[in-house]
Amino acid sequence: MAHPLRILIVDDSALMRRLIRTMLEQDPELTVVGEAADGREALIRVAELRPDLITLDVRMPVMDGVETTRQIMAYQPTPILVLTASLSRYDIDITFQMLDSGALDVMEKPALGDNDALERARIALIRKIKLLARVKVVTHLRGRRKLQEAQAVPPPVSPPPSRPSGTFPVVVIGASTGGPRIVQQILAGLPANYGAAVLVVQHIAQGFSAGMVEWMRTRSVLPIKLAQAGETLQIGTVLVAPDRLDMTFETDGRIKLSDHPLLLQRPSIDITMQSVAEIYAAQTTGVLLTGMGRDGAMGMRAIRRAGGYTIAQDEASCTIFGMPKAAIDLGVVEAVLAPEKIIEALINRIAPKWGGSG
Template identity: 75%
Template sequence: MSQPLRILIVDDSALMRRMIRAMLDRDPDLTVVGEAADGREAIARAAELRPDLITLDVRMPVMDGVETTRQIMAYQPTPILVLTASLSRYDIDITFQMLGAGALDVMEKPQLSDGAALERARIALVRKIKLLARVKVVTHLRGRRKQNVELSMVNGELPNKQATATSPSLGGTSTTDHSPFTIQHSPFPVVVIGASTGGPGVVRQILAGLPRGYGAAVVVVQHIAQGFSAGMVEWMAGSSALPIMLADAGAAIRPGQVIVAPDRVDLLLDDKGRVKLSALPLLLQRPAIDITMQSVAEAYGPLATGVLLTGMGRDGALGMRSIRRAGGYTIAQDEASCTIFGMPKAAIDLGAAHVVLPPDKIIEALIARVDTPRRGIT
């Protein structure tokens, strides 16, 4: 690197700020340019210092992590890495709200433990910062709209309601002349959704858009830090008409239900629709999207649909190609709506994607592809 990456540390604990600074100062490619003890100070320091990345606490006085993320992403878009000390339900919920507001990723805070564990935590933190600091983040206007609404209410004004636009017809950038076909025969179809950095909010949006009684089983493989998958499931379930649960070994998948791969293991399906969880170190990333998609391609062939969303690297590209070669249907998220276009681009370059779509069109494609019974599945 020609210039060190400039980092802003935000945490209400002076001890934690000192610890994170000491960890980062050991790497010549990183320099800590400032600190902040609460959200409001973080916003001011971000505007003043224009750092390459912000490490952001969840619980803080004056302004919590959610509103801080919204304001930074609305007025000074900067890569944000969420650091949380707790995996409690309350803190996990705030954490995923921060990811939905534009933060890129989450890690558990380093613990004051033995030297070997602390060094492993330092290496993981430095690696994550170096990856995320180069991401070109986009402005999230929701923070500005929220602030404008609050100002209008203070002034005694009511915001104008926008007319709801009707959904346009299914479309997008197609990499082939083939169109999606509707699956109407048994066994039931399976949809695999793979995502990494920037993915939780998009996955949540897609699941929230699928109707109750959706006629396919849905499998989600989201790269997430260890310890956060259960909380992510609860967060996603809060906005979905479909039941969402962590995958259990031996459980049978069902149409109208969503299972999510636990962190640190790979999820496979057999031809009877039963879950197998594997901890074999077959790939660098675990859970691996490629492994899940390849197993679904083998077991379900033309009944499989693969969806590859935002993320860094190439995981999922080979799996998407397996689904396409098996006669299934494949969708890649478009570049404009991706936080990081790496994984979808890899699939597109490989010729693995039938179509390239934004999230709202992905929802339409998934609904159009699957014949959903009118009666919901309970």
């Protein structure tokens, strides 16, 4: 690396800023160029210092993490890693609003106490920063317009009756860095009478999957829930893999959740796609979205070999094009589309559910 990555730390706690600085400065490829104690000060520091990445707190005085993210992404687009100390529903909601406004990813703040845990947190934080600092972010105009988008909460949808395994369409969506916002956009675009079961495998830091589900529910007319072992797929229902657990299926279609200690990435997109393809074959549609690495490429190949359909997100709309590109290079992608076109393809490919109107 020719020049150290320049990091700005934004947190209202002086102790936390000092801890993060100490952790980062142990790596010669990183340098902390500044600190800020609130969002308004952060805007000034970003303009002055032009950092390669910002670690950004959620709750701060003067200007919270959401508005700070909106302003940074509107005027000085910079990779942002959200750091939160709480997994409360309130803080999780703010965190996902920050991701929706242009922040790239989220992690829990390192906690004092256990030295081994602190060292693991340091390694994970540095690895994440080095990945995200190289992402080319784009301007988000929402912060300039300052429009508060009123999101009407849809009425609850009664779950449709379950069907025997292998007799109805299943959509498997896999995503990693930059994925939550795109997954939410896709789910929000599917109609209430959607004629497929939908599975989501999103790489996200441990402890955040339940909050992500709550956040995605605010814009979708489809019921969305965390998958539970033993339940069966239902048409028109979205099931999300819990963090750190792989979602597979028994031959009768019941969900099985497992922990594979040898896998570096859990939940695994490959494992879920392969399991679904084995049972639902040509009824399976695979959608692979933004993310680093190759997870999902082999799963998309399994879907294609089973006669199913495969879609990858296009490079222009990806935060990181790694996962879609791996599947495209493998020759197992039938359509490369922007998110809005993915919605159209999923609707056009799958008829409304039984008993639903067109």
